Amino acid sequence: MSDELPALPVVAVTMGDGAGVGPEVVVAAVTRPEVLGMCVPVVIGDAGRLEKAAGIMGVDATIQRVERVSEAVNAPGRINVIDLGLLPGDLPWGQLSAVAGDAAFQYVRVAADLAVKGEVDAICTAPLNKEALHMGGHPYPGHTEMLADLTGTPEVSMMLTTSKLRVIHVTTHIGLVDAVARIEPGLVERVIRRGNEALVRAGIDHPHIGVCAINPHAGEGGLFGHGEEESKIVPAIEVVRAAGLDVDGPLPADTAFYLAGRGDYDLIVAMYHDQGHAPVKVLGIEDGVNVTVGLPVIRTSVDHGTAFDIAGKGVVRFESMVEALRQAVSLARRR
Structure with missing residues (x-):
């Protein structure tokens, strides 16, 4: 890192889809005193959109354009932004836009490049809209x-964390039938190991991990499903247990999340998207954070979408973005 920078970790904050709530949660979060006390946030986005968002959110801020990360300075009310200037000034709030979808990709591309080069210590992303992303020519299922x-x-794997629960997913953005077909012992084993390693790096020396089944009641001894637990999950659990990991399962998902919610x-480890996401959003979406596990760089994100229905209205909550920044800093310091 440059000697001109403060000793605080530097976090690249991507603005997300400019038509969604991303600009609003970003300006509200990066100006918070607790955020400025723990890192140097550098927004990758569009300065004009951030200025509009600051006005909407009632944030008294100066949007300071910087050409490079080394120019970023922490000061009350100052938002450092690498301005890509991709959005039109009259972009509507809350509407799908191919231009905004492409811009959201470009913000992430620039942030990833900075992180790989070591110019920033972590990436923290505001939400993008997958349909807009595809309209903009980038057919990715999501940030991960x-x-x-x-x-x-x-x-890589998606891990969702809240104050009450942590969940890592074996499959994410694919249909349920495709997810079941994709699950196999090698993949389950790798996800368990990635989750264990991530928690050890976060300071939990010997994590206790519960692995969800695929079928209701974990198959009920073969009554439900076609033996997926025995063929797809049990072999992976046996391997990681032999390696010394503290793993239980396959567990009925409803029981697993009840036990996790009380701290057991x-x-x-969730087998598919909604199996993991639904409990997290019930138990703690306000402080939920998405961590991408397995990347060579640190990446955290809010655990909510672009919320087009409230975009541009100044009513969005930004606690998840503050928590995502806090976790990015925590991971960066441990690295």
Whole structure:
């Protein structure tokens, strides 16, 4: 890192889809005193959109354009932004836009490049809209897959964390039938190991991990499903247990999340998207954070979408973005 920078970790904050709530949560979060006390946030986005968002959110801020990260300075009311200037000034709030979708990709591309080069210590992303992203010519299922591609990483995992629960997913943005077909012992084993390693890096020396089944009641001894638990999950659990990991399962998902919610497990391994996302959003979406596990760079994100229905109205909550920044800083310091 440049000697001109403060000793605080530097976090690249991507603005997300400019038609959604991303600009609003970004300006509200990066101006918070607790955020400025723990990192140097550098927004990758559009200065004009951030200025509009600051006005909407009632944030008294100066949007300071910088050409490079080394020019960023922490000061009350100052938002450092690498301005890509991709959005038209009259972009409507809350509407799908191919221009905004392409811009959201470009913000992440620039942030990933900065992180790979070591010019920033972590990336924290505001939400993008997958349909707009596709309209803009970038057919990724989401941030997770995009960052894997941009960093040349063959396989990564999505981990959701809240104050009550941590969940890592074996599959994410694919249909349920396709998810069940994709699950196999090698993939389950790798996800369990990635989750264990992530928690160890976060300071949990010997994580207790619960692994969800695919079928209701974990198959009920073969009554439900076609033996998926025995063929797809049990072999992976046996391997990681032999390696010394503290793993239980396959567990009925409803029981697993109940036990995790009361503190019995440090991490739950979910087999597919909604199996993991639904409990997290019930138990703690306000402080929920998405962490991409397995990348060569640190990436955290808010655990909500672009919320087009409230975009541009100044009513969005920004606690998840503050928590995402806090976790990015925590991971950066441990690294």
